[in-house]
Amino acid sequence: MISFSDLKREAAFLSKQRYVVFFLLVALALSIFSVWSGVAETRAQIDTIERLLEKDAIDREDALSKQSDYGSAAYYSFHLTYSEPSPMAFAAMGQRDIYPWKHRVRMLAIEGQIYETDADNPELSFLGRFDFAFLISVLLPLFVILLLHDLRSSEREAGRFDLLIVTAKEEKQLWLSRALTMSLALALVLLIPFLIGVLVTGASATEIGLMLLVVLGHLGLWTIITLFIGNPKRSSSQSSARIASRLLAVWLLFTVLIPVGSDTVINELVESPSGGEIVLTQREAVNDAWDVPFSETWRAFLATHPEWESKTSMNSQFEWKWYYAFQQVGDQKAAELSHGYREATQQKDTVASIVALFSPPMLTQRLMSSIAGTNISSSLAYEQRVRDYHASLRSFYYPLLFNDGEFSHQALSGMPIFGESQANEAESSD
Amino acid sequence: MSVIKQIMWDEWRYWQRTRLAITVIITGVVLIVASVIVNAIGIQHAKHEREHLQHAAESRFAEQPDRHPHRMVHYGHYVFRTPSPLSIIEPGVDSFTGTSIFLEGHRQNTAMFADQRQSSGLTRFSSLAPSFLVQVLAPLFIVLVGYASITREKEAGTLNIMMTQGVSKRHVLTGKLFALLGAGLLLLLPMILASLWASFRGESSLVTGSYIVGYLLYILVWSGVVLGVSALSHKSSASFAGLIGLWVVLCILVPRIGSSTAAALEPSPGKLEADFAVLEELRKLGDGHNASDPAFEQLKSNLLAQYGVETVEELPINFRGTVAQYSEKKLTDVLNDFAEIRMQEELSQAQIARHFGWLSPAVAIRSFSMIVAGTSLETHHRFLREAETLRFEFVQSLNKVHQDKLDYQVDMNRSKSAETSKAARVDASNWSVLSSFSFVPEAGGVRLVQGGTYGVQLLFWFGVVVLFLNLAMRRMSE
């Protein structure tokens, strides 16, 4: 087996190879950059949320103070919802640049509001971020290939091969300890900035452990692939460049062809209602309500809220309770499409998770953003939290609107706040 | 000349005999052809779907029954962005921006339903877009084909033989460069054909011409880089490792580092945050639904004076409609100011990322390609602006209908009973004020001007490569 002294010997040996040292320094610099930009971005997001919370509270206070009935209070007050980046998010920004992590909603139909996105600059999203997850999932394999593809062939080309293996106590041990030393050195330069980043953001030990496991697993896998393809028994007379070309073909297959091909197939396989359809349905429902008899709106509303059956009499052509009732009905009419839409997203994600089993870089990327809570599921979970919160707003306002009580600012102080014991207050989602 | 031709032919024969190069070229061409086809079908499909949805939205609006005009302001309208002809090659930011916007009174909504939000998430690094393949993978293919073009002659000693026979270094390099360019052109061919098709589908030939020239320059740059490194290297393995390293840095690292740098250097506050500032401004304007808002006193007295009457009831026009028009105008001015600021922010952020084109030809061609193809941030902003123009136009037309065709008294009594509510409506024929919308990118000339900087970046790279090749020729060891 490989002993510590083998590793020490190879480490001393490699540290004198300027090319290897330079390479590792570049990798270190890249890792530092990825962690720095990740931390800076999560910091900016946390700051943004803090500032928004402050402005949101002031704005709502201000809006509410001018109101003299519950209906207007609900109409004019917006509520900030947000999903804070996890302490690990700096390492894998995942889908946070595409899926929104902040919304301001009010008690109008949720389907008309939830698809508004305050997304990042599309051109930057298109170029993609250089986060730690990208470094590990896409670049790390290339690093391993560049460092290890000519482990044996370079010795052969330099004419040292026979002398080396005749001198070494055990041939396998020599190559393994060399490969291991290089992989460990690579792991070290990639992980040290990450660990410093973790210290700064304070992720939990479990998350750190899982992240390390994923990184080392991916590194180990590519080390094995590289050693396997560079094995002289399989390609005795192969030049370094030929071996590397093969390895690049494998990289291309895993990193580009499988994901891109599967994506095309997945989009064909999974039927999804078009998003436009949802908002159109919702809009038609809400706008038609002005023209249809009140009773029609009430019938649909009472089907889901029978407790207000005795409170539907109207004294005017416009009453807030009726207004919010048809907003609710609009959501109900679009519910099926909206469900289908989310389900399709979920389903695509599920199929993608299976595809990822055949593409180690994708798997790594998915695992990392799953640990960091920045994957599609997390984004969908946030959307669900927004919906739940919206539902809790409704269950807060409905008694005030339907019971026709005297307006008091006091009564509004019990208004649900996003993120506070929301689970208890939430009604069933839409 | 015949020497150069001979060297070029010999290189091609070598590729054919050794199989590696020919495999790489065939793989590359097949991939690019497949991507052009799949992408063209996808874009055609999206184009028809969006045109259909646009049509449907317009006829739905027109088919609405008699209503109070302000209800139609809130009923709103949808616009869809139809893809540009060249997006079959360069989808650009399209799949990251929303493709439809809901237009309504008093608000500027964001574009919704970006394709990426409904995707499997597998295409964040790579995509099947021909542009990705040509910008990122084609250089890799050129490296694989050409890394040994000079080093193999050195290793076999044939370079020496050639030199002693009086073949100049310039001839060798030129011949090999032409050979490599041939391979690059094969990779580019499917894309060139697709551009010609786009030209046929309505893109100006000036645009497609420059587009093709841009990509030719890009391929030329990479061929030159590969050849130069091979000429300067002593061994094939060193040339290979160096070129792959260069490829990783230029095609994969720099673009992303540019994007992350832009995000870190110029963090954008986001729309939500800007909205608070908008809200503050808007509160000063008064609520356009409420004609008795003190903010409209000035307007009121001006109008009363103009018509020589004492009260709003006596005005020949519906004062509520006037207020709606007046406040929509004011509000839109504020919204537009903020929207322009936001677009400027986005653009300057993108420009930081695009400056990295001086560091990598891949960034240069990407910016150039996006802008010229009409799938850039600029074109998206144009879509937002055109949508806003349409929004303002139809909202104000409806407000004018409100002012001119609905009696003030009738309007004021609209909530009294079902009858008064019915009376406070205007004829559905008024809904024809909505003009039809069909989005086209900026004119070809405008896009070329916008993309000029990045064309210059490409030319800069071309210059760098010419200098590099000259240096390589002088330093080329035998």
Place this chain on the structure above:
Amino acid sequence: MREEMVVASSLSVTFEQHKVLDGVSFKVGEGEVFALLGGNGAGKSTALKSFLGTVTPSGGSASVMGLSVASQIDVIRQKVAYLPESVMLYGHLTGVENIEYFLSLAGITSAKDKIESALKRVALQQDAWYRSLSNYSKGMRQKTAIALALLREAPVLFLDEPTSGLDPSAIDEFNQLITTLASEGSTIFMVSHDVYGACQIAHRIGLLDKGKIVGMFEREGDNPIDTEAVHASFSKRNG
């Protein structure tokens, strides 16, 4: 009978249906200098590599110190030293560092003075010991590798064309060294196409042609093997 250190029995090696070695048999005893002579493509390097386990025989067997190459190559490699035809070491290390590194690969840690005395023994000029190997000449690299072989203290030495490319005085030094080593009990197996050089130092010479042993010459007493006889036989085959 001295102990048999290197034995080939009916050794055959085939490369892509081409018989490079065809049933070669010989034995080398302890303390003997054995040279396998042959022209280009005679198969002599292949024969040498069969004992180092870098070439796999298609028939017959090879053994070193009674250990079978096929099954106990790892043990054999710890007991033999090998001098390649063209010695290539690490250019980014100094001569001493190269030796240290290769020794540690073999699991040997040698004190500096021991390495230095080995370098002195092979007559590598002293100012080069701590210089980067990339500036060494072929002869200097050769000497470094011989020093390495000495430090291995291996009972058996395999030398592949050890004198090719060396200048005449270096060849003399080398021959002297080999003779001394053999007298100290080392077994030396070398392949060469240099008839004259081989006759100077070898106790026995095997002549290899087209994969077969076609002649065997032995030293009688202290006199070198008759160069003329070997040469005649050699050029008849390679004429």
